[in-house]
Amino acid sequence: MRQTTGPGARTDRTAPEDGPGHGLRRLIDPRSLRWKIAFGVAAAACAMALGIGILVHRTTEARDMHVGRGDAMRALESAEAEFRGTQPARPSPSGVPGYLVGDNVPDELRDRLRSEPAPVTWYDNRKPAQGPRMWAAGHVDGTVLAIWVDMGSELRSLQALDRHMRYAALATLAVVVPLTLLAVELALRRLRRVARTARRIKRGDLDARTRSRGHDEIGEISSAVDLMADALQDRLRDEQRFTADVAHELRTPLTGLVTSASLLPESEATELVRDRVQVLRALVDDLLEISRLDAGAEEADAQPVPLGELVAESVRRTGLETRVTVSGSPVAETDPRRLDRIVTNLVLNAHRHGATPVEVTVGETTVVVRDHGPGFPPDVLAHGPQRFRTGAAERGHGHGLGLTIALGQAHVIGARLTLANAAAGGAVATLELPGRGPRSGARV
Numbered sequence: 001m002r003q004t005t006g007p008g009a010r011t012d013r014t015a016p017e018d019g020p021g022h023g024l025r026r027l028i029d030p031r032s033l034r035w036k037i038a039f040g041v042a043a044a045a046c047a048m049a050l051g052i053g054i055l056v057h058r059t060t061e062a063r064d065m066h067v068g069r070g071d072a073m074r075a076l077e078s079a080e081a082e083f084r085g086t087q088p089a090r091p092s093p094s095g096v097p098g099y100l101v102g103d104n105v106p107d108e109l110r111d112r113l114r115s116e117p118a119p120v121t122w123y124d125n126r127k128p129a130q131g132p133r134m135w136a137a138g139h140v141d142g143t144v145l146a147i148w149v150d151m152g153s154e155l156r157s158l159q160a161l162d163r164h165m166r167y168a169a170l171a172t173l174a175v176v177v178p179l180t181l182l183a184v185e186l187a188l189r190r191l192r193r194v195a196r197t198a199r200r201i202k203r204g205d206l207d208a209r210t211r212s213r214g215h216d217e218i219g220e221i222s223s224a225v226d227l228m229a230d231a232l233q234d235r236l237r238d239e240q241r242f243t244a245d246v247a248h249e250l251r252t253p254l255t256g257l258v259t260s261a262s263l264l265p266e267s268e269a270t271e272l273v274r275d276r277v278q279v280l281r282a283l284v285d286d287l288l289e290i291s292r293l294d295a296g297a298e299e300a301d302a303q304p305v306p307l308g309e310l311v312a313e314s315v316r317r318t319g320l321e322t323r324v325t326v327s328g329s330p331v332a333e334t335d336p337r338r339l340d341r342i343v344t345n346l347v348l349n350a351h352r353h354g355a356t357p358v359e360v361t362v363g364e365t366t367v368v369v370r371d372h373g374p375g376f377p378p379d380v381l382a383h384g385p386q387r388f389r390t391g392a393a394e395r396g397h398g399h400g401l402g403l404t405i406a407l408g409q410a411h412v413i414g415a416r417l418t419l420a421n422a423a424a425g426g427a428v429a430t431l432e433l434p435g436r437g438p439r440s441g442a443r444v
Helices: 022-028 033-084 107-115 152-202 217-263 268-295 307-318 336-353 378-383 402-412
Strands: 009-011 099-101 120-124 133-140 143-150 303-306 322-326 331-334 358-362 366-370 416-421 427-432
Touching: 033 120, 033 133, 033 143, 033 152, 107 120, 107 133, 107 143, 152 217, 217 268, 268 402, 303 307, 303 336, 307 322, 307 336, 307 358, 322 336, 331 336, 336 358, 336 366, 336 402, 336 427, 378 416, 402 416
Parallel strands: 009 416, 322 358
Antiparallel strands: 099 143, 120 133, 133 143, 303 331, 358 366, 366 427, 416 427
16 A cells, blocks of 8 residues: 555655756765765875875985984094095095085084084085085094085985875875775665655655665664654554544445435525535545545546546536636547546635636646636645645635545546646646556556
């Protein structure tokens, strides 16, 4: 059993997930959960890469400085030995890179020698053109001796290391972000399935289920939605069963009441009693019809019928002043009894809750009923007609079963009933019948 507006009914409001461009909009929407998670993962990966890069950079730089100081100190020892004459004298001891003596020693080294115990070292990167140098200086027999070693190869190696780490970080992001989007999409598909199921339940399709078998948090949400749908369906079945039972129980005493009213002597009070009895009888008949629709016991008996003539006859039997306009000689393959019921209910609803003039326009496969009243209330347009609710005071008074029955019968014959408001004012109900051809009866 299904309580639904289904393909036989809809309003003029479109669900947010409908439309061919929705998938693309959802994909590029920055508010989407996929992009939030991807951004978070990318930020975490960048922070990790930055932290590792800084650590590796500083560690490598410290090692290069340590190695450079060792090389400079060994060169200084060799130069001191040559300066004392323990090695064969040369114009420039050690040849390359060479050393400086006395006043030729840079001021920074002499200042360090005055404030620190000799020997001292100093990393000089003030002149990018000549490249960085590691200096070592000391005293030899009261003379300041300084020597430097080139650190350009170490600097270039460090720069290459930084560059390679940046490339590695970008390559990692190029792999991690798509994998993250793929993993997130798998979870989002399950969430979207839950959302679609919830929207179907909201529209009245209580047979909708997520049927998720996961054991994670999304699985828990899916199970909760399914349990909620089961509970709603059970409660609705109980209410429908109660309505059907009440209608059946009322029918027997109502028949006796109708008979008794017909035996009353003619008077004004008798006419009032008979009128109220007929209203009660119509209400019970409507309840019984809705019960059959809810139970799925109705099946269409489709046959070719002259659409214009059938609609005109249905309008004539209402006894209400209604203008009927027929375009051509349309023939529809449908159930004439159910179509008569739909048209009758729409015309009665237009007169009861709208305002004259009421117009019925018959096309090739459409029947449009329009009044010039206040129009359908927003609640009816948003959620469809509800039993025992007319939606707004200005739409008049009633039990709200006419449109409900029309929607159910439209579903049975495979038609689509659209409720909307005209731009110039007034309610518009459009019944779209299926095209001609072999067609089996649709079930509610």
